Amino acid sequence: MQGSHAPQEPIVGPVLGIESSCDDTAAAVLAGDGRVLAEAVHSQAAHAAFGGVVPEIAARAHLAYLPGLVADVMAKAGLGFRDLGGIAASSGPGLIGGLIVGSGFAKGAAMANGVPYIAINHLEAHALTARLPELAVDATFPYLLLLISGGHCQCIAVEGVGRHVRLGGTIDDAAGEAFDKVAKLLGLGWPGGPALEKLAAEGSPTAFAFPRPLFGRAGCDFSFSGLKTAVANVVAGFPAGALPRQVAADIAASFQAAVASVIADRAAHAMADFAERHSAAKLLVVAGGVAANGAIRAGLLAACAKAGFRFAAPPLKYCTDNAVMVAWAGLERLRFGLVDGMNVAPRPRWPLAELSA
Ligand code: KG4
Ligand code: ZN
16 A cells, blocks of 8 residues: 655654664664664674674574563663554565564564564665754655675666666675775784775775776676786786785785775666756765775765766665664655565575565
8 A cells, every 4th residue: 555645754653673784683663753762783703713694603693682672672762662662673575583583573473462573684674764854854755875894786767656667786796895804814803895995995996907997898787706816917917925015015005995996886887877867866875884985985976976866875884784774764665654574584596676566
């Protein structure tokens, strides 16, 4: 059922949101008008020792931390479960163990308290975040989303709740994955993006001429594996052992420059494709942890200025995985009566094209 209410109208009760699709356990409560009443997150550090997220460790940690986080946010919001208009949880795509923990918890609490359950597509949650009232971005539909995280890299035309069109995406690694892999080659810790950006500040972006995969190509697909291999080949050309710091910094800066110029180029193509579909709408929203990168942001800003698009980057805590975005997506769905049955199973793969609207 589609309602005719404006998005800001407080027509539903508060919503509890739960995020557990990767390595962040998070819970948040939003009032019916979208105000954030409480939020809490536990980022799992245990994976650093393994150089990446270990699904089984992640699932067990979600199980250990989620009940406490939910109790905290409900207490801070001053609400009981029966006061809620809905309980929303990331139901995919993501690591299945964590999805089972989060959606199972949400369903149990919903069923026990007679509250609707809302199964959230994690990508849609990222996509709708720009509409969160406190961000004060004019993000009326449609707009263009560039999602660049450790697990995802895609351009999406966000046309409405449950209505998203994937314009392009990576054909191999995600952007954050490329940062993490190159950081590993340079002997930096995990996650590698922030450490690599810091090291790059000491290096020259023109020291190494790394390839810029798909640069200038029609459409807005991405590819990073060739770039990663090029870096690996350069590193292999030096004697075994730790690279001299200046060499590592030059590699980091040159790699980052290649990624930034590829992402700006792909975004420019995405804006052109989007403008063909929606000539009047001109907003690019960026989300995902990689959006924290200064060189990438600068490249995107320049591309937006050239294309005549506004540029919106939610604060980092809403760019990376969080539960506020899940609760907000729940609220947006609840306003249209889009709730789910207890038989809706979490999905490790859940393309946006398969969303209900
Ligand atoms: O959105 P996010 O927190 O988690 C998911 O992947 O869902 O993104 C994490 C990714 C990691 O790959 C991390 O290395 C990358 O974002 N990242 C960065 C920066 N900060 C985080 N990449 C480049 N530069 C950064 N400053
Ligand atoms: Zn995410």
